[in-house]
Amino acid sequence: MTRLLDARNLRAAYRTPDGRLVRAVDDVTLHVEEGEVLGVAGESGSGKSTLGAVLSLNVRAPLEVESGELDVEGKRQDFGASARIPRTWRGSVVSLLPQGAMNSISPTMRVRELCFDVIRAHDRRARYGESMDRVRERITDLGLPPRVLDAYPHQLSGGMKQRVVTVISTLLNPRLLIADEPTSALDVSSQRALMDMLKEMLSAGIMGGVIFITHDLPVLRAVSDRIAVMYAGKVVEVADAADLAERPRHPYSAALLASVLVPEPRYRTLRVTGIPGSPPSLADPPSGCRFHPRCELVMAQCRTQTPPVVGTELRHSACFWAAEHPGEPVPVGSATRTSTPAPASEPAPDPAGSTR
Numbered sequence: 001m002t003r004l005l006d007a008r009n010l011r012a013a014y015r016t017p018d019g020r021l022v023r024a025v026d027d028v029t030l031h032v033e034e035g036e037v038l039g040v041a042g043e044s045g046s047g048k049s050t051l052g053a054v055l056s057l058n059v060r061a062p063l064e065v066e067s068g069e070l071d072v073e074g075k076r077q078d079f080g081a082s083a084r085i086p087r088t089w090r091g092s093v094v095s096l097l098p099q100g101a102m103n104s105i106s107p108t109m110r111v112r113e114l115c116f117d118v119i120r121a122h123d124r125r126a127r128y129g130e131s132m133d134r135v136r137e138r139i140t141d142l143g144l145p146p147r148v149l150d151a152y153p154h155q156l157s158g159g160m161k162q163r164v165v166t167v168i169s170t171l172l173n174p175r176l177l178i179a180d181e182p183t184s185a186l187d188v189s190s191q192r193a194l195m196d197m198l199k200e201m202l203s204a205g206i207m208g209g210v211i212f213i214t215h216d217l218p219v220l221r222a223v224s225d226r227i228a229v230m231y232a233g234k235v236v237e238v239a240d241a242a243d244l245a246e247r248p249r250h251p252y253s254a255a256l257l258a259s260v261l262v263p264e265p266r267y268r269t270l271r272v273t274g275i276p277g278s279p280p281s282l283a284d285p286p287s288g289c290r291f292h293p294r295c296e297l298v299m300a301q302c303r304t305q306t307p308p309v310v311g312t313e314l315r316h317s318a319c320f321w322a323a324e325h326p327g328e329p330v331p332v333g334s335a336t337r338t339s340t341p342a343p344a345s346e347p348a349p350d351p352a353g354s355t356r
């Protein structure tokens with residue numbers, strides 16, 4: 001496998017009007033291999049879109065990148081107060097398919113004009129005719145009808161519009177595409193068509209890798225090779241998609257999986273459970289492990305100490321429980337506390353409520 005992306009120790013925060021910093025990406029390190037789809041999962045507010053903005057160099061006030069570095073196939077971008085982000089990276093090295101992109105494209109321009117705008121922004125000398133030949137070829141190769149070029153966005157169905165927006169954001173053959181919730185407004189067949197198209201684009205080498213952000217775990221499971229789980233601005237687990245589904249090694253991943261309505265076979269006998277409590281405010285996150293106030297396996301050190309990262313670069317979890325149970329999956333469902341004694345302050349588990 002060839003490494004496509006190394007993102008190291010990224011920190012990014014929103015500056016609030018009263019001058020405080022809300023750190024939505026906190027010391028995130030991620031890797032993507034060539035040809036890979038890395039899914040990013042997590043509840044709303046966990047920092048997924050902020051991470052996408054940082055990775056795609058789409059950082060605008062009030063968001064600030066405090067530190068970290070990106071390395072895409074040996075091209076390096078250091079962040080920090082004085083770092084200048086090269087314009088040439090956006091669209092060609094990294095490209096963002098932003099959340100709600102379908103509805104943010106200009107309704108008064110035809111698809112062909114939108115495409116030419118992207119090409120011209122990168123190459124001032126681009127000729128319209130040649131550019132359109134390239135775009136038509138790309139559209140046809142991906143199985144879309146060439147007539148979409150003459151359409152205005154409102155004339156396309158939701159699924160077709162999203163596929164067209166995806167084609168537009170990859171016209172410059174970015175090495176890494178960051179797709180933020182690309183399927184959330186789509187029906188299941190359009191979701192499938194978009195996922196198939198992304199896979200096709202990867203195998204055709206149109207882009208080298210994809211970071212696919214969504215809170216929709218079944219979609220993520222279907223499209224991703226590996227999945228990174230985010231909680232309160234931190235990556236708490238990274239694993240192969242199947243391995244994560246079958247053998248999560250962080251209690252938050254297990255809780256997230258147990259809260260899915262159409263679960264993996266391992267979870268089908270379990271009652272669907274919401275994750276107790278709610279995510280913390282990133283303006284004032286909990287000490288120690290940020291998940292500890294909601295964790296069924298919480299131990300004393302989780303409340304005060306930063307959890308260790310256990311595992312390898314491509315498969316790890318940041319958890320004291322995982323450190324004490326190397327290689328073991330976290331027991332899922334509300335019976336989890338039977339394997340680790342709960343501290344005296346924690347309410348007793350309800351084993352009767354754990355299965356149907």
Ligand SMILES: Nc1ncnc2c1ncn2[C@@H]1O[C@H](COP(=O)(O)OP(=O)(O)OP(=O)(O)O)[C@@H](O)[C@H]1O
Pocket residue numbers: 014015016022024042043044045046047048049050051062215282
């Ligand atoms: N403009 C802003 N000013 C201050 N804080 C912000 C701003 N935008 C986002 N945040 C904070 O950053 C956190 C992460 O937001 P982000 O949109 O990255 O989460 P997310 O996981 O993508 O959520 P969702 O799935 O709802 O899009 C939020 O919890 C919020 O507190």
